[in-house]
Amino acid sequence: MAVSATLAINQLTAERLAAGRPVLPLGFGEAGLPVHPDLVAALRVAAASGSSGGYGPVTGLPALREAAAGYWRRRCLPTTAGQVIAGPGSKPLLYAVLRASVGGVALPRPSWVTYAAQAQLLGREVHHVPTLDGQGGVPDPDLLDAAAASASAAGRPIGLVVLTLPDNPTGTLAGSGTIRSVADVARRHDLLIVSDEIYRDLVHDPVREFLSPAELAPERTVVTTGLSKNLALGGWRIGVARMPEGPLGDRLGAEVAAVASEVWSSPANPVQQAAAWAFEEPEQLTERIAASRSLHARVAGAVADRFAAAGASVHPPTAAFYLYPDFSAYADLLAERWSVRTGTELANLLLDSFDVATLPGAAFGDPDERLSLRIATSMLYGEGEQREKALTAADPVELPWVADRLDQLSAALGRLFDRG
Ligand SMILES: Cc1ncc(COP(=O)(O)O)c(C=O)c1O
Structure with a gap:
């Protein structure tokens, strides 16, 4: 590769x-923007605190997990801290979630470079499904339905679909009707939905409706986000994943934690402390x-x-x-x-x-x-x-x-x- x-x-x-x-x-x-000075100060304080040299828990510091849960609760997604796993960026979390899932991987076409590359690293079959015009980040629901049906008929079922809301590379946001249809298709074919919402806070019109598939199919949707884009902290390497509610979420969460424990142990401790404050969304x-x-x-x-x-x-x-x-x-x-x-x-x-x-x-x-x-x-x-x-x-x-x-x-x- x-x-x-x-x-x-x-x-x-x-x-x-x-x-x-x-x-x-x-x-x-x-993101090309400076780090907010209060975040720098929070990181400095965190680094100087007595506990900052410890690895801390694999799934993240309790304060960060609770703050991220609050961030999602303020966005119509009821979330407990137990559903949240923190990692060194959302990229490795996406990889761990992908690894914990089964079957082929349906991706919007076009979609962010990393999804297909991660699937390739894991030896998984990729199905590129075109998007609807002007609605990047989400496969055309009818084409996804057809792709899932033919993959099943061929004996190599698709197990997961990735959505990017809003989208990189097109800079567009799919409409709620399209998200609803994709959630229906995912239920019909028993697909896990991974909703990469790292650009959610950067929808240009802040009052535009944003519908997460986790509102529609909470039992089967993983949401990922981070601070790399909204707060321009890509180099701080911090991200969070919200596992689905119920048994599937429990299983996925345990497998993601297992990967975390063997690959990165825990995200950088002082960064987690500063991120916990950021996810509380101070003014x-x-x-x-x-x-x-x-x-x-x-x-x-x-x-x-x-x-x-x-x-x-x-x-x-x-x-x-x-x-x-x-x-x-x-x-x-x-x-x-x-x-x-x-x-x-x-x-x-x-x-x-x-x-x-x-x-x-x-x-x-x-x-x-x-x-x-x-x-x-x-x-x-x-x-x-x-x-x-x-x-x-x-x-x-x-x-x-x-x-x-x-x-x-x-x-x-x-x-x-x-x-x-
Ligand atoms: C769609 C998308 N998801 C995730 C990421 C990576 O995020 P992180 O810095 O949290 O690993 C990027 C960065 O370019 C991205 O464009």
């Missing part, structure tokens, strides 16, 4: 920037998340406009800091002018000849003939103090370093189509 495409593009971008190339960093999905952190949400919405929207102006087909992003433009309408022109026939060739051309780092849709399970790209917009906020300023700016796209990067993008896209 190769290093994850998202981490690899980050490394490549950093190397090219260090070599003096003016690379526009649209490849890596990191200053809620305000920080609201400011981040507005910033992501404004910049992702502006980047989408630039792609649309260049002729790409793109759904306006409604969550997080991603968009998924598609250049398939320009297939002939790209083949003739640049000998580009796949999304991978398009991403390579953009990086090598135009200094624009992106990821091809193929990294997210799309057929490479589809000329789609996953664009992450959060690295446009700049570095250091620029990021602080981006968070508080009345209009972040007016900031010179953001505006310059947007213009760099438009110029590159213009040259791609020979309009520059």
